[in-house]
Amino acid sequence: MSNHTPSIPVETPPVTPKNILVVYLTRTGNTEAVAKMIHDEVGGKLVELELETPYPENYQAHVDQVSDENTRNYLPPLKTEIDDIGDYDNVFIGSPTWGMQLPPPTKSFLDKYDLSGKTVIPFNTNGGYGVGSSFDDVNERCAGCNVLEGFSVQGGRERDGILFVMEGNKETEVRSQVHAWLERILK
Template identity: 65%
Template sequence: MTQETSEAIKAVLVGLILLAALLGFASNVSSEDLEVGREVLGDKVLIVYLSRTQNTKAVADIIQEAVGGDSVALELETPYPEDYDAIVAQVDEENETGYLPPLKTEIENIDGYDTVFVGFPTWDMQMPPPMKSFLHENNLSGKRVIPFNTHGGYGVGSGFETVEMLCSESTILEGFSVKGGLERDGIYLSIEGERKDEVRSKVHDWLERIEIL
């Protein structure tokens, strides 16, 4: 089969899926078919995130519900300590020295993604070192990069600026930031229940604004 024939078949497939939806037969179209259509349209999505209190994960889940794609949580080769004061001291030292902690997570097929969502909490008013490790280790040049963030009430800090600096050859869209937990005060997962519904509405508004939905 030639490449031209393959592309023609894919185009017909997408047309049939869209036609079925327009005629009211969407209930007969499987989620797998819709995912094929999304990939054929050149919008293969990766959602990469770091989440300690699971608030950033909650936002990542909402994004995946809306746009599909693959979602990957970053893990370190040597996990951070559970004690809050200990992790604060370690992160402070890493930020001061520029140390990038090695990641256990590897994404071998990252070149195949067109759009990469990058999610992280605000630590010390900065992007956490593990996400810096990810952006240093993976070349996102030519891709559409979309940052999102959760914080304890003090905002994103310099996190989005760091995305722009480390992804200078990417197309960076407007980021999304929302209040999550505040581990220092013993407030952990806060984006759940009715609060998650509120955040979902804000995420959808943001995705529409940046023309992802």
């Protein structure tokens, strides 16, 4: 009997619109704008993460609540339900930087859904201080995921009254950065 075993090619599933999920958290629309740019390029399903109990409108009250939740490791319950999570092999996850880390609702998402075996691609907008530990937090909270290089760009700075900035030249610039990043990571 021959010992020869025919080689079966093992391939990762191709990235096709059918198996892409783009989820995002946003307060002032910047991360949502980046999510839509990604979605325009790769297709798939676009879903906003929403809480059962929304954060306060007031910026400082919001900052204080997030800080308290992070201290207590509290994961606020999500209103968003993704029934067909098993159908997606590629999950883009977008969040603003909050308190130099991943926002509690994004942590809730990673806790609620089993993404093991999937390719996870984080993206971020921030007020000028960068991602902080956000991408590391995704890695830590996503056991068994293949986490790809993330994308981060400066968005608003609500503390200084600058809210939505993804328009005009800034939008054009970020769209081309998103395009270059996707070309790099999905090739």
